[in-house]
Amino acid sequence: MTDLTQLRREYLQGGLRRSDLTPEPMAFFERWMEQAIAAELMDPTAMCVATVDEHSQPWQRIVLLKQYDERGFVFFTNLESRKATHLAQNARVSLHFPWHMLERQVSVTGIAEPLSTTEVLKYFVSRPKDSQIAAWASRQSSRLTARQALETKFAEMKARFAKGEVPLPKFWGGYRVKPQTVEFWQGGEHRLHDRFLYTREDEQWHIERLAP
Structure with missing residues (x-):
């Protein structure tokens, strides 16, 4: 087996301060997404989508984010797929954006809501x-x-x-993940990373700094 214990590097690209943040997370997410695109990252819209099956077994896969706004994060899929089957039973979902080259991560938890046929058709065409x-x-x-x-x-x-x-196939559609929490992670020197968690409570967003 390859020894992985000595593979390490310092995260030195920058910090994240409370004063950098916006009052609600989607505006700050847009800023980071625009920076990821400008940095010409490969697949900046790629996100890991995690669902849970009927046995409480988590499953993950990479899906491309296709839309986002203040309502949430949108992706499309076959409605007979494993992920869609899971979401029909448990709409709670987690998203993760791994922007390694920028030493950043964004993690989201929320509820996946099916898109209307009109929304799905508009994207499909x-x-x-x-x-x-x-x-x-x-x-x-x-x-x-x-x-x-x-x-x-x-x-x-x-x-x-x-x-x-x-x-448009009847078995093809999409979901909007309405976020309940959004965490922004910026790598820091000596593993002193910066983490800020937005939590929605009564339609208001509260921000906390988390220990790395």
Whole structure:
């Protein structure tokens, strides 16, 4: 086994102070997201989405954030997928943005609410046609006998929708995660990281500094 104990580095890119923060978290998240994009990070919108199954077993996967505003964080998925099945049973969800190159993390807890068909359709029609077809071809999270089966299904759907627009699948949709807590983490020298936690209470946001 490779010895990992000596792999370490100092976090020196900057600190985070209470005076840097905005009164509510989404405005500060927007600032950090814009900085992540400007820094040309690979996949700055990538976030880990954690759900819990009926046995209280957590599951995680990387999903791309597609929208955000004061209402919350939006992502899209197959409604027959593992994550959607979990959310139908337990809408509590956790999101995590790992912006390693900026020595930053953002962690979110909240409730996932299904998007309206209008919201889903508006995004679906903006996708490249092959991505729309892929949504029809893949029964997300189901077992496959071989990759060839997936490629064959994609070819079938591509032929089916060769002309005209690709309709929105009934089994494809999205969620808005309404945040209850949002934590901003900035790496610090000697592992003295800066952490600030926003907590929603009675529709008001309260801010606390946490020990690293």
